Amino acid sequence: MAQGRVYWVLFTALMLLACNTHKQKIYTSDCATDITFKKLSFHNLADSIKQYDGKYVEVSGRYVEGKHISALVNDSTFTDHGSRHSFWVNFTQDCPLYLKGKNTGLFETEDGEYKKINNRKMTIRGRVDLRKKGYKNAYIATINEVSYLELDQ
Template identity: 70%
Template sequence: MLACRIFTLLILTLALQACNTPKRKIYTSECAAGIRFKKVSFANLADSIKYYDKQYVEVSGKYLEGKNQSALVNDSTYTGRSNQSLWVNFTQDCPLYLLGKRTGLFETEDGEYNKISDRHMTLRGRINLEKKGHNQAYMATINEVSYLELD
């Protein structure tokens, strides 16, 4: 009887913890409908950035934002140098909306703005080597962001 109660309590605790785990949020845009994206690792993209110029890619990393900063960095190897990261160019020309809703990425949700800095994300966009972000300090810009998945 005691073992049954302990087991039930354990199951209930695990179920409640599962309810509190954050769910992935996916934001999409209609800017790149019908375009096929090349899925590449951040390291491969950085090593072969010239090859990917003007191409549509899907890449994952950690997003950092701040004053004059909108960067996607490699989670494991980032050392604080912007030339090792991608400038992320979110624009109103390519609005991102929460999948299944009309809540925009930068709109309020439950009274608070989305906190996307220091979070892992997957982006789909187009690489541009000509523009390299603030003060041309980044290895490239990812434009036309049409998909964002927050972990």
């Protein structure tokens, strides 16, 4: 009986630790405080992109960055992650993103290093622009005026 309790306490402690490890950092901007965003799945936005041109949306995916790359791709392992199935993400100085509760910007150095956001799951809010399709017009559309970023830890 005592051995069962020990296992139960150990199991409960491990579960609580596991629950606490999934934290998020939220970066916001003052650019779109009075705008309502339409929350969409990545798949729904990609399939109905013409319907959302010029509209403000919230979408989740995995962010990929590199030389000539600033893209939000579907985080599913069962879909194509090429640029024709991704959104160009346009972070601008006109809409600076700051960590909620602090005065630390997304692209400011922290402890001498930039935040590592490559290959991280995130949720962003911004305006869809079909006229701009990123580097060499290779993407579905651009998500402009990003005013919210929720970065999974």
